[in-house]
Amino acid sequence: EAGVAQSPRYKIIEKRQSVAFWCNPISGHATLYWYQQILGQGPKLLIQFQNNGVVDDSQLPKDRFSAERLKGVDSTLKIQPAKLEDSAVYLCASRTTGANVLTFGAGSRLTVL
Amino acid sequence: GDSVTQMEGPVTLSEEAFLTINCTYTATGYPSLFWYVQYPGEGLQLLLKATKADDKGSNKGFEATYRKETTSFHLEKGSVQVSDSAVYFCALSESGGYNKLIFGAGTRLAVHP
Numbered sequence: 001e002a003g004v005a006q007s008p009r010y011k012i013i014e015k016r017q018s019v020a021f022w023c024n025p026i027s028g029h030a031t032l033y034w035y036q037q038i039l040g041q042g043p044k045l046l047i048q049f050q051n052n053g054v055v056d057d058s059q060l061p062k063d064r065f066s067a068e069r070l071k072g073v074d075s076t077l078k079i080q081p082a083k084l085e086d087s088a089v090y091l092c093a094s095r096t097t098g099a100n101v102l103t104f105g106a107g108s109r110l111t112v113l
Numbered sequence: 114g115d116s117v118t119q120m121e122g123p124v125t126l127s128e129e130a131f132l133t134i135n136c137t138y139t140a141t142g143y144p145s146l147f148w149y150v151q152y153p154g155e156g157l158q159l160l161l162k163a164t165k166a167d168d169k170g171s172n173k174g175f176e177a178t179y180r181k182e183t184t185s186f187h188l189e190k191g192s193v194q195v196s197d198s199a200v201y202f203c204a205l206s207e208s209g210g211y212n213k214l215i216f217g218a219g220t221r222l223a224v225h226p
Contacts, residue, residue, distance in 0.1 A: 004156075033213065042117075042202055042216030043157070056213060091157065093214075100145050100164070100212050104157040 002026065004105035006092050012111045018080035021108045025073070025094030033102065034067055034077050035091040043091055049075065082112045115140040119203050119217035126193055126224050134188040134220045136177075136203035144205040146170075146179050146186040147214065151200045160188075160201070193224045 005024040013019050025032050030051050035043035046065065048056040051072040060067070064083070069075040079086055089109045093102040120135040138146065148160040148170070161170030166181035175190045186203060203217040 031212070040218070042204075042218045043214075044216075045213050048213055093157075095212060100206055101147075101159055101162065102212075102214055103159075104149075106156040 004092055004094055004103055006090075006105035006108050008108055009106065010109050010111075012113065013082055014113050015084055016081040018078065019082060019110060020079075021077045021090050021092075021110075023075045023077070023092030023105060025075070025092070026096070026103055029094035029096045029103075030072070031095040031097070032069055032075050033091075033093040033095075034075070035093065037089040037091055037107070039088070046077070046090075079110075082110075084112050086110060087112045115144065115205060115207055115215050117203050117205055117215055117217035119201075119220050122200075122219070122221040124220060124222045126222070128195055128224055128226050129192045130224075132188070132190040132193045132197075132222070134201055134203075134222070136186045136188065136217060138184050138186065138203075138205050140184075140205055140207065142207065143181075144207055146177070147204045147206065148175070148177055148186070148188050149202045149204060149216075151202065151219070153199070157202065193222070195224045195226055198222055198224045 032049045034046045037043040046060045047067045049069040067077045089107040091107045093104045116139045145164045147162045149157045150160045161172040163170040163179035169178045200219045202219045204214045
């Protein structure tokens with residue numbers, strides 16, 4: 001089966017600019033996650049979707065980050081305006097209903113200058 | 114809240130040496146426990162898991178046993194190879210929740226010939 005697809009793989013922007021990341025989960029996976037992985041740290045959950053509804057966004061900085069999952073398939077994570085501390089790898093993962101294993105994409109590396 | 118603590122790296126070993134990476138957790142309830150591995154330039158991959166106390170997860174020569182009495186899930190391998198060089202993440206999935214993963218900070222392993 002095809003894995004979790006993410007794009008772009010790399011993005012360099014200046015602070016205060018905006019950026020968007022796209023994720024296409026494994027077909028049929030109802031649950032989708034966005035994680036932020038800062039260099040030298042473990043991934044931290046930003047937001048979790050069940051189909052097209054949000055079930056956990058408690059650690060999403062909502063003043064600058066937003067995410068949507070229209071139609072319960074693809075998802076987009078947006079940052080506007082970006083700060084230096086947003087430099088990180090943004091990981092998308094998906095899970096099928098009833099399983100407890102997440103499958104991760106390769107990630108999108110963001111550098112904010 | 115729930116958390117995972119891993120031994121700090123980097124861990125540097127010679128090929129065929131014995132590997133232990135310590136992991137302890139704090140959780141309410143009975144979480145599932147995981148080890149994920151991140152090879153250079155790649156996304157996170159599930160290495161092994163255990164879903165209840167005394168379960169042993171194993172894969173590719175790696176093993177970890179779910180020890181409820183010591184709240185630990187240490188990763189071991191009897192003879193490491195250069196190809197095992199990667200960052201290893203211990204993680205837990207809360208019981209009764211939406212299966213979000215909480216990660217430790219990661220331990221970098223470097224194996225030299």
